[in-house]
Amino acid sequence: MADSSSVTKAVIPAAGLGTRFLPATKATPKEMLPIVDKPAIQYVVEEAVAAGLDDVLLITGRSKRSIEDHFDRAYELEEALAAKDNTDGLAQVRESAELATVHYVRQGEPRGLGHAVLCAARHVGNEPFAVLLGDDLIDPRDPLLTRMIEVRERFGGSVVALMEVPAEQVSLYGCAAIEPTDEDDVVTITDLVEKPVPGSAPSRWIIIGRYVCDPKIFDVLRQTPPGRGGEIQLTDALKVLAGDPSSGGVYGVLFRGRRYDTGNKLDYLRTLVVFASERPDLAQEFVPWLRAFLESRP
Numbered sequence: 322m323a324d325s326s327s328v329t330k331a332v333i334p335a336a337g338l339g340t341r342f343l344p345a346t347k348a349t350p351k352e353m354l355p356i357v358d359k360p361a362i363q364y365v366v367e368e369a370v371a372a373g374l375d376d377v378l379l380i381t382g383r384s385k386r387s388i389e390d391h392f393d394r395a396y397e398l399e400e401a402l403a404a405k406d407n408t409d410g411l412a413q414v415r416e417s418a419e420l421a422t423v424h425y426v427r428q429g430e431p432r433g434l435g436h437a438v439l440c441a442a443r444h445v446g447n448e449p450f451a452v453l454l455g456d457d458l459i460d461p462r463d464p465l466l467t468r469m470i471e472v473r474e475r476f477g478g479s480v481v482a483l484m485e486v487p488a489e490q491v492s493l494y495g496c497a498a499i500e501p502t503d504e505d506d507v508v509t510i511t512d513l514v515e516k517p518v519p520g521s522a523p524s525r526w527i528i529i530g531r532y533v534c535d536p537k538i539f540d541v542l543r544q545t546p547p548g549r550g551g552e553i554q555l556t557d558a559l560k561v562l563a564g565d566p567s568s569g570g571v572y573g574v575l576f577r578g579r580r581y582d583t584g585n586k587l588d589y590l591r592t593l594v595v596f597a598s599e600r601p602d603l604a605q606e607f608v609p610w611l612r613a614f615l616e617s618r619p
């Protein structure tokens with residue numbers, strides 16, 4: 322049954338080690354890597370704000386300073402830009418500091434995404450909340466999170482975002498067993514399987530980095546033992562909720578929009594090309610250059 326309490330808080334885990342991006346991530350969180358000229362995590366905070374969530378909790382780890390500085394005022398830089406009458410630069414520098422009320426909690430050790438989410442328990446309290454992975458971007462033209470919040474309001478429980486991938490890729494992800502509901506883009510999740518053995522996947526729908534969680538997830542996470550890779554997995558806790566109707570269950574929103582992964586090198590490069598190609602100030606020169614570059618390749 323639907324719970325009337327509304328979603329107002331966003332939790333953005335950004336405390337992972339980012340090992341797939343070393344050495345860039347030795348002293349910089351991968352969520353701070355720029356997509357053209359804006360750190361990936363700023364797009365994610367903008368998405369939360371666009372969905373009406375302006376209370377944002379960032380879960381940070383080592384080298385958290387650059388994230389905190391990015392969402393704070395930068396008085397010396399602002400003075401220097403003002404002295405040079407650089408109004409565009411000044412607006413850009415201020416924008417990230419004025420986006421939302423940003424809070425921070427430190428995850429002492431990167432013990433997994435589930436553990437990172439558990440670090441939010443005190444701040445979130447007994448309310449449903451959104452989780453947005455800081456290295457996963459959703460195109461603002463495809464407002465997934467808004468839809469997920471609507472689904473939570475109608476169905477209750479927890480809500481995950483699902484995308485369909487080719488059968489041969491399912492074993493790389495967390496995969497959902499699903500049943501239809503009376504809404505075309507909403508399914509009931511009956512089971513979740515992390516990285517299924519090829520051929521054994523229950524569907525081709527994989528979990529992507531957006532969640533709306535019922536606060537019951539915290540109790541489950543407290544009891545969730547480390548799983549794959551010795552990490553406490555959020556998927557394992559959601560699987561428990563999916564099997565327990567008294568928890569409100571877990572629903573999936575079938576997302577067919579544009580998503581950009583920035584957490585590994587190849588997808589990061591793809592994301593850069595897409596964003597640069599769509600930027601009015603860059604596309605006119607970048608796209609013909611890219612075309613000529615590719616034509617010049619053997």
Ligand code: UTP
Pocket residue numbers: 334335336337338339340341342352380428430431432433434436437454455456584
């Ligand atoms: P990933 O598994 O993609 O991030 O976690 P990672 O561990 O940093 O990456 P690799 O595999 O070493 O390259 C998904 C999200 O969860 C966060 C990450 O920062 C990322 O945004 N995370 C992961 C945490 O906040 N804490 C953790 O303990 C693990």
